[in-house]
Each structure stands twice: as C-alpha cells, then as structure tokens.
Amino acid sequence: MTPESRISELADAMTLAEQVSLLSGSDFWSLPAVERLSIGKLRVTDGPNGARGGGSLIGGVKSAAFPVGIALGATWNPDLLHQIGQALADEVKSKNAHVLLAPTVNIHRNQTNGRNFECYSEDPILTAELAVGYITGLQSQGIGATIKHFAGNESEIQRTTMSSDVDERTLREVYLVPFEAAVKRAKTWAVMSSYNRLNGTYTSEHGWLLNTVLRGDWGFDGVVMSDWFGSHSTAPSILNGLDLEMPGPARDRGEKLIAAVESGEVPAGVIRQRVINILRLMARTGALDDHRPFSESANDRPEHRALIRKAGAESAVLLQNNGLLPLTNPGKIAVIGPNAAVAQIMGGGSAQLNAHYRVSPLDGLTAALGADRVIHATGCDNGKFQPILQTPLKMALYPTTDLSGEPTTVQDLTEAQGFWFGEIAPGIDAAHFSARITGQFTAPKAGTWRLGLRVAGLARIRVDGVQVAEAWETWTKGTTFFEEGCEEVLADLPLTAGQTIQIEIDLSSKPSANLAFTALAVGLGLPTGQAEIDEAVAAARAADVAIVCVGRDASWDTEGADLPGISLPGGQVSLIRAVAAANPRTVVVLQTGGPVEMPWTGEVAAIVQAWYPGQEAGNAIADVLLGQAEPGGRLPQSFPVRYEDGVTFTQDPEIYPGLDGHVRYEEGVFIGYRHHDKTGTDPLWPFGFGLSYTNFDISDLTIGPIDAEGNFQATLKVTNTGDRAGSEVIQLYLTPAPCPVPRPKRELKAFAKVHLKPGETQTVTLSLDARAFAWFDTQTRRWIASAGTYGVEIGRNAMDLPLQGRITLAETIIRLP
Incomplete structure (x- = not known):
C-alpha cells in the first residue's frame, strides 16, 4: 500500500469527531493520538536556531544553540545551511519531536523590526537560497520544516492585529519569493501563517493567500498551521486553507467545528482534505507510527559544537580593518564592554532556548591567550531592562x-x-x-x-x-x-x-x-556611570590592543517589540570613543540583530559584526580576531548611515509603525539596497559588503548565450592574490530593460561563495533563467520577462560591481505564477 493510499484509508475510517480532533493541538506542542486506529502523536518544537523541546521559553531541557537567522544570512552559504538543517534534525529527534517550527524567512523591510535577527536578509533571492538549503537539510533526515511567517510579518508592533497592506506585485516579487522557493524547490512539509492581517484579512483565514497562491499556484500539499493563538474563527479558517489550529486544546474547532459540519456550514469533504494533509505530514515524519512515550534528552554533541563554531566564524563580517586584524601577536589585550563577559548568543522570544553552555568573548579570548594576557572591564551596561535577579x-x-x-x-x-x-x-x-x-x-x-x-x-x-x-x-x-x-x-x-x-x-x-x-x-x-568608563580607559591604556564588545542583547532584539532606533543603547558610544582615544589599536566587536549607527568609525582601527552566533559565540569571535578562522560573512542587510536614511523613516505613520490597525508598504519593491539606489542615499556599509584577511581578483567575464527559454550563464575567474586562504562571495545583479512598471536600478539574481587557497584560481558559473528577468503583472497575474537589453553586473557587494556586460532577451516570455 502506498503512503497516499494508507492515509486516505485512515481518513475514511475516522469518525467526524476523530477527524476534527486532528485539526487542533491537544496541548501546547502536540496533536492528539487516535488510539482506536493506532495513529500516533505528532509533536512540534520551536526553532529556528535550535530545538527547545516541550518546555517553557525559560529553562527546560538543554539544547544546542546555533547562530541566529541574520548570522546565517551573513554566511551567504546555502551548503552550510543544509548542514545546519541536518544537525537540527538530530536536535529535534532528541526532543522526541517530528516537526521544527522553522525557518523564519520574513524580509528585512526596515532596520528596527525586533525579529530581524531571526530572519535571513533584506533580499528575497538570498533568503530563498538559504531557506532551501536549511529545509532540504532538515527534511533529508525525516524532520518536517515549517517555513514562517506567511506572510507580511515585517514588524512586531501590534503584530497580532495589524494589517500589512501590500500590493500583489510587491508580494510576488519580494515577500513571497522565499516561501515560493520553499514549496516548489525544497518541498517544505509545513507552512505557518503569520499573526497579522494581510490587506485586511487574517492570514490564518486568507483564501487568496492559502488556497489560490500556496496550494493553487505553487502546488503545496503539506500542512498550514496557525501561529500560536493566531487563528480567529471556525468556518472561515477551515474553508480558507488553515489545516491546523495551534496550540491546543481547541478554541475555535473541536465541538464548534463538528457543529459547523453538521449544520452544513463546512462541507465534510473539506474536513477530510484537511485531515489528509495532517496525516501526510505524520507519514512523512514517522509520527503516524510513533507510539513511544514522550521523553527529552540534552545531547551535547561534539560535532554540533564544531559546526556552531565554524558557522559563527563564517557569519562574522569584517567591516573595517586598518591592518590590525588578525591579531597574530597581540601582546596584552583589554576585553571591554557590556558584551565582553556576557555571552550574547541569541535573540529574544520564541526562538530562545536553554543552551548547553554559553561562551563569552572574554571566555574565548582567555582560553586562547591565557588569563595573564587578558584584562577585563565592563565599561557600561546596555540592557533594556534591569538584569534578572x-x-x-x-x-x-x-x-x-x-x-x-x-x-x-x-x-x-x-x-x-x-x-x-x-x-x-x-x-x-x-x-x-x-x-x-x-x-x-x-x-x-x-x-x-x-x-x-x-x-x-x-x-x-x-x-x-x-x-x-x-x-x-x-x-x-x-x-x-x-x-x-x-x-x-x-x-x-x-x-x-x-x-x-x-x-x-x-x-x-x-x-x-x-x-x-x-x-x-x-x-x-546597579547602574553604571563614569567610574566604569574610567576603569575601561585605564584597562585600554594598560593593554597593547583594546577589544570593545558592544551592541545589544535579547531584551532589544526580540520577538514582540520593535527597536526605537538603531543607535547603540546606553553609554556604549561614549565608551567606544573613550577607549579609542586611550588606545589607537582598538577593535570594536558588534553583537546586534541588525544595523547600528556608527558615528565613531573613523576613531577605531577595526570593526567586526559578530551578530548572535550561538553557544560558541566567544570561541568563534576569538577565532576570527586571532586569525584562526576567516571572517567569512557578508552583510545580508544594508547598514544606513542614519536611521533616517532607511525606507520606513517617514512622517506618515501608516507607512511605519502603522496607524489605525494598518501599515502600508508604500515603498513597494524598493527596500534595502534598492531603496538606496532609488534615493541616491549611500549606506554606511552596503548590502553584500565584507572584508577579508586576503585579497581577491575577479576577471574574464563571459555572458550567455541566451536560449529561447531565457536561460543563460555568466562565467568569470576568481583568484586569491593574497597569502592566506579565504572566501569571497561573488554577486550577480541584473539591471532592467524598459518595461511598463518601475523597477529597481539593480537586483541580486545569483551568487556563489568561493573558498580559495593562496594563489588559487577558480572559474565560477552563475546560472539564471527567465524568471530572473521577470516582473509580476497584476493585471494578467503572470510573470513577464520583457524583451530588451539587460545589464549584468558582477562584484563583491551592491556598490562594488566592476565586471559589467549586457544580455538581450529577444522576445517577451510570459510564465504562470
């Protein structure tokens, strides 16, 4: 019997009450078993930077803490995310679960979204490629992925009621792209609807989003579940595509749904199809026949430790360096700042977990150099709230x-x-x-x-x-x-x-x-003041190198609240400037979930953006600073000079943060680097930017030919001209041919991460298809690749594209969604 035949027979063997029971959780993290038919219990667990298990957001069984989403976005490495997906499958299994509530792929619309740390990028193509790697890695081990939050959850302000008002072209070209790739290419087994409304309708009962687009246009055959307490109705949610109401026990289903079927408000065939989707997920993950008693374990795996440390270093972005880094012979170092002795390993909210351990930068540098070569001073505090008693x-x-x-x-x-x-x-x-x-x-x-x-x-x-x-x-x-x-x-x-x-x-x-x-x-x-800054200055003067560890923590970068701005909180700017004045050999290590204003860049020798890189944070940071690892990251989000330079800084509150329950995506497709290109406002650090400890030369660009289907390739050579091994991210942007709608000046369409030894040369091939040329026509609801000549720009970031050419699409190509 095929799996599809089996789940069809099981669905038909159920009573209406048994069918309905599978359409709501039985508790916070699981569905009920159907013992009469020997159907097991499906369990889910929160992600995406670990598997928390069945406990609370605080405490519980310990788990491995991987780098957060924006850190993984900075790796620009889908293969690495595939490995992390595979490792996370082990973590999910140790928590006796079958489905991970991850990855989070909402787009960085603005700099202040409290959940940007959990998402990959401001760019849909980068986000999509990383999501595909993560999902295929996870599901290759029999654990279901739940891509989220579908769709329009780009702010945490009143997110459970706010309507994200977005035109269809912007949705199709930006915000839905990662979800589409997850369904069509990675074959994700589950999708989670967002809390917000989309154009006035809650996404958990949005027929166009769930039935027309997700199931119709894209052919999704998995489970759509609500975010926790994110469903609001009985008949509308079930009719418009929501399979599973979470968490349990049932609020709008259960007896209410049985009554809706018996009254004819909900056809029995709709219930059957929703049950089929649930059973299919159970069959794919093995939950259908899983009758083990529930138990969780804290498995601290050496291979996961190593992978987290590697990924942490590969996510680190070297923003500035006057030759001080790497510290091959640092002498005595002062490790200073509020994030020096405190390991900032993750953001706040449902992604947080009880990590096996936490390595701070002070811990990592002390372990590498010895306590006799390290001086420590806190300098100031940076928490949004008072430290927990x-x-x-x-x-x-x-x-x-x-x-x-x-x-x-x-x-x-x-x-x-x-x-x-x-x-x-x-x-x-x-x-x-x-x-x-x-x-x-x-x-x-x-x-x-x-x-x-x-x-x-x-x-x-x-x-x-x-x-x-x-x-x-x-x-x-x-x-x-x-x-x-x-x-x-x-x-x-x-x-x-x-x-x-x-x-x-x-x-x-x-x-x-x-x-x-x-x-x-x-x-x-006990609040800090000038005395603590003076102590930090004294430490900097007594050291050969000062490493200032600043940024934010999980009280700022958190689900449930946006940031008030992007300046460093507390007295951190004063601390940086005081330390830099005392010691010109000052390195700033930033740990944030997104951009910060940096009016002090000219006063320090080097800047490393280290994000929240998981439980190995301090070891990964030490590896990068001391040259044991390459800073392999490139920015997945543009860093503006000022918050005011961002796309959502406006005098119109309906554009951001929202007004009368609506937030209007007035900018359309022009977010991130596209916004900077449109306005001519240079960022502080552009999208895709990051320095290396070695040097690379890119040359010999060849473009095309293009075939009748719109497919073509661009090839080039990349050479490591330095004396260290290292990596470079080659980025290809297309500039548009004339068409009836305004388009960005350039858009990322392909990229490749290249690892090279000193003197090594590699030929890189970047493949594109007709979709790379296309814009979405809302009148015909088709993708249109307009005939004409397009620019091909290749380089290291959105503002450094030295290799340029052109490609001509002879005839317009039209594709279904």
Missing part, C-alpha cells in the same frame, strides 16, 4: 487568583523570572492561579540599586515587608512579553555593601489579550 527563591502556587487558601505546591527557582502556560503543577492552570515568591538578596556593592518589574499578569513586590513596586492595581498593557505585559516598573533601593534584604513577590494570572500565558521578570541591578 539571580538568587535562590521559593514559589508557593495557589489554585486561586488572589493567594487565598493554602498553596498546593512549592517550587524552587534560581532566578526571578518565569513563563507559564498550560498545567504548571498538579491542579494549577497557568490561566488561573496565583503565587508568592520569596527569597533574599545580599548587595555585593553599596549604591542605589534599581529594581524592575515586568509582568503578563498582575504582580507586586515587597522589600523587608514594604511594597516598593506594583503592577497589580495600576497594571497597564505595554510592549513586554509579546505585547501581553506591562512596561517595566522601576524602584530605587539604596543598599550598603553586604546588606541583605527580604524579597516577596505576589503574582496572579489575568485574562490575556491575544496570547494565553502568564509571565514574570524581576530585575535588580
């Missing part, structure tokens, strides 16, 4: 919301934060409970400490019996915890060195706005 705590849980009665259980906590959903203890539901958390804190230093409280729920804090902060009576919805929490409530606590205080935190659940969970974070920190 780390101290032993007791949490007494109550089945009521007002701490009445007796606690049913008491749990130990190691820090004052938590994220709770579902059943969190026997008889305790995260949607209806309260807790009292108690512990002590002893101040290591005298000063005015700052306490911070964030809660999705209600909370109040007492210190030594006196209430000092509350978000209970005065709780107001803010932007924390995926826009379900309040803004941080602050209180100052003057403490002497060695003073011990008693802390009590009362917590209660409350009805949620969109996403059903309760969350708490209590921070306590």
